Amino acid sequence: MFAVFRDLVRYNAEFTIGLVLVVIIVAFSAASFFSPVDPSLIYMTIPDQPPSAQYWFGTNSRGQDMFWHLAAAFKNSLIFGLTVAVLSRIISIAVGLTSGYLGGWVDRVLMFINDIFVSVPIFPILVLFYFVLRNNMDSFTLALIMAGFGWPFDARLIRSVAVGLKHREFTRHAVFAGMSTPKVLLEEHLPYVMPIVFATFMNNMLWSIGLEVTLAVLGFTNINQPTIGTVLYWANSHSAMVVGTWWWIVIPVILIVMTFLGLFLLAVSMNEYIDPRSRLRRMGA
Amino acid sequence: MTEDLLKVEGLKAYYQMNYFGVEREVRAVDDITMTIRKNEIYGIAGESSSGKTSFIKVLAAAIRPPMRIVAGSVKYDFKNGPIDVATATPAQIEAVRWRHLSYIMQGSMSVLNPVRRIGRTFEDFARRPLGLSGEAYRARVLNHLERLKLPADVLNAYPHELSGGMRQRVTIGLATVCHPEFVIADEPTTALDVVVQKEVLGLIREIQQDMGSSVVFVTHDMTVHANMADRVGIIYAGRLVEEGPTRQMFFAPKHPYTAHLVASLPRIGDTAQRPALEGRPPSLASPPSGCRFHPRCPLAIDKCKTDVPPLIQVANDHRSACWRWQDVEPLVVPQRHEVMA
């Protein structure tokens, strides 16, 4: 595992850039654990200060030090993304492996449900949830709902691998060696889908954080909790660009782009590492 | 004496790979010299990963990275002039493709475009090299299909609508419709059932005799070679270890590996115990020193471990690369047996 990591860093520029970006963002958000101020409080400092030695990222119109505020926002958003990714990975692994291995009507039913989830436009649904739940919708509830919608693409991907594995002889061999179905799935098949799980993990984080940003910007989440989205929401509602507090918008946007680019590059380079055909291409180049 | 159509000299083709910093060199074809004559079927036999597929890729001028020709020449003497595919430019190769040099690729399912009708594929492949237009082209194709015992309406079919045998005949048709001088066939019958296999083999032979062209036929199945080839060459670990007229190869092999291949074939009407060859084919990335067969060879002596045996003439038209070729005996004496139909 370490050797793979080392090779990726050494020979895959995309992976290295992605890793550097993600490490920067993670370190930045981890800084919020040492924050001298409670980031949810307002009017703690002089408002509307441009970036300076004292306030690295400036302060906003609500009197918050943007450095610590953004650190907390990124921490919350990353935790949110991780939660969604972990939960939806569990669902997609369970559905994908079971569906692919058992086949028959179990497969048909699961894939039918899967197709429904794929073709439902999630945004109106999330808005509907917000509309009904209003202030009862905290970020964990939102994560649960999004995990409920974030699995079907990847479950299909995992299923297609599992179908292939089912017909490989070692699966039947394992069965005739007396292994039970859960054992076959978890010990024989799971290792094969782990690369997919890792790669889709990143993509899923991107997707959920992006969606959270969107909802928050529109004011459809708990706007008092600092997240990437709520930062933009408040900047918008104070017309930051118009009144000239550009750092309130520009710095978060740069950080967002770094986060998304970093996660995306990690996902892409891992995908490439997994796909044997592109591996072959690489050798030919 | 018949004329030579292809002369391969000192051919070395290696796979050179660099994957995430790990460099690997696989010597798939390691110093092969041979000739192929006009109007003959030359069978190439070898186990999987012996380098036989790489070798015929070179013959077919289908060299792609990571494979590279390291040394040697592959000279054809076509009617439109000689060409060395090891050094020829893409345009020169283009000029001989299909008209003079054609190729039947392994796996009839995957070599046909799944979303294109057979007729379109025929047009793509054959229209330009044939240089015929309209009716003349159509007549030529239909005539060719008839010879392959294929109905005319396969032209309207998609590959997935045909049976395995039909598909294989279509690929043979594609490769032979231009009456090329040289056809390379890579395991064209491996996936077929025995009955269909015999049919298709018969067809290839028939067409070869009609056209008077040369065919290089590659398969690991020795019984196919016994029935198809005029001459057989055995490749082991990237090297040609023996070649000779088919009959001599089967009844008087002069290399222990060939002797073993022939002996291990069971026959109906004969229940004598058949020997098995232990060990495994060597890795082409780090082949054994000396004779590459020595770790599995029952006749191996010390010299075999250090010195590479040259391919020398051992009988009329028969060459072997073995220090002890004079001691090689057929392992199972072939019995004459009445074949009942």
Next chain:
Amino acid sequence: MHGYLWFIAKRALQMLAVIFCAISATFLVTHLSPIDPVEQVLGRLSSRANLSPEAIASTRAALSDLFGTGAPLHEQYVNFWLRLVRGDFGPSLMAFPTPAMDIVARAMPWTLGLLVSATLITFVIGNLLGALAGYNQNNRFFKLFGIIAMGIQPIPYYVVAFILLIIFGFLWPVLPISGGFAMDVTPGYNWPFISSVLQHAILPTLSVVIVGFGGWFIGMRALVSNVVNDDYVTYAELAGVDKSTIVGGYVIRNAMVPQLTALALALGGVFSGTVITEQVFNYPGLGSLLIDAVNYGDYSLVLAVSTVSITAVAVAIFTVDLLHPLLDPRVKAE
């Protein structure tokens, strides 16, 4: 042809099932939540002074009818469907007493236009360039293009729309950044109106195109670089088949099959993106409508927009699926 009919029947059934399940889920969400939708809406309404008691009463009646509050759950469910199939979502609160459905119908063409044009542009250009990039892997121009596409692709719709807004609203104000058409033109089939509509559509479309493009480009490039290694392409190259025939008839043709499936799967996401884009550019489509309705607490309208968009996306996916057998003859044989 028989196979094709079965294929259509199967897909149609699937579409209906999607619509049915999604809308049923909508019903369940609103009913399983601890909050009574009717009272919740009315509670918010009473805090607004500018609504007449008449409007409130009529809304209470419509909502109670729609949700059948008080009746057993299954009866409520049946009622809900009965009204839904008639397109009756009750009156909108924002524009009382206009039926919510009418407002949705008015917003629909804007979104549809944006969605269809943006998707078509993205799909065609993205796939074309992606295919060329996949086939000419060592071309510098395409390599650079790929890097740019990769960089833009993961950025959320909102951020891209926002950046465009900043550029064209503040830094270089040459394009209209708000609304569907200018105030001073008369809607109808006249040139000033059409040109105004087109101008106003540029930025919203562009933001959807920019985000979507990268996905298709990267996807197609990867597919093509795989197809290029497939035996039938290698074989055609060995046979000296025309390069243009190979690219068009062999490579792109085969790589398009999975891309079409991907298009069907992407439509839901594109719709979500459109919603956000509309909000940013204040575009008079379903997205802006949905957000306004949520902010206003207009239950009927929210429900109407959700239902219509779920149905529309399902129908769009169905339509794309119908094209599938035309591209892949193997589907019919299934």
Next chain:
Amino acid sequence: MSTLLDVRNVSKRFTMGGLLSRKTVDAVQDASLSLSAETPEIFTIIGESGSGKTTLARMILGLELPTDGEISFRGKTVSHRVGRQERLEFMANVQPVFQNPFEAFNPLKRIDRYLESTAKRFLKLRHRDDLDAAMDSALQKVGLSIAEVRGRFPHEMSGGQLQRAAIARALIPNPPLLVADEPVSMVDASLRMSIVNLLKSLRDDLRVSVIYITHDLATAYYISNRLIIMQRGRIVEMGDARTVLDNPEHPYSRLLKASVLSTEDAGSGKLITDPGMAERATALIRQPGRLVARPDGRSVRVYERA
């Protein structure tokens, strides 16, 4: 004399397509055979692709249920829809041998893991020493030892070693019956005979019966005691291997034999099969006919002329 395996009038019909566009394929039709418990033998099922030989094998392993008829092993019906305990009991008696030795083990897992699981499940062994002893004794039977296998991954072993290890794994519960589905069709010539010879020695030295499924008449002749020849789901000829293959009676059996490429005329280039032969054989596909016993012990499918 007691029967080990009894296949009685077994048919298998597959339904393709969805609810509306139903299409049925009769993979196996009315097949019967039985193996005796006292005399171990290699019983060969010969057929081309689509003959139903693999389906029949899958039914014997209990992976597929017959649509009609019954398969019983030592008097008990074979099925996968039974309790786990009963299924394990069956698996302890009937074990498969796989087609491709390189595929038989999960490339990401160690080989001994399969052997250990087998010993734990079927022999109910718990202690390290007992497990090792069971594994080693099975490996010895195929010419390997635990030392050669322990801790190794599939890619570290040769095809021959892998196939041996797979067979050793199957032998751990001392099953009286092995089902080998095309065990040599995917391996190189040099490996083929070593596997075929091993199957032979299992029968002769360990008294294990083997159902050997193949399309290759030559190896069938070489190792089998009895055989059946299947054409499109039907058994067309059945009997002693030598009797049948030396002088096949059914037109399809004759066609198969005539299509076998022989090395006896190597170099003479004889590749023509009498075309009437193929016609006669395929003409019979749709007719049911019935199996009739011949004085030399074989049964042949005969057809009433209309």
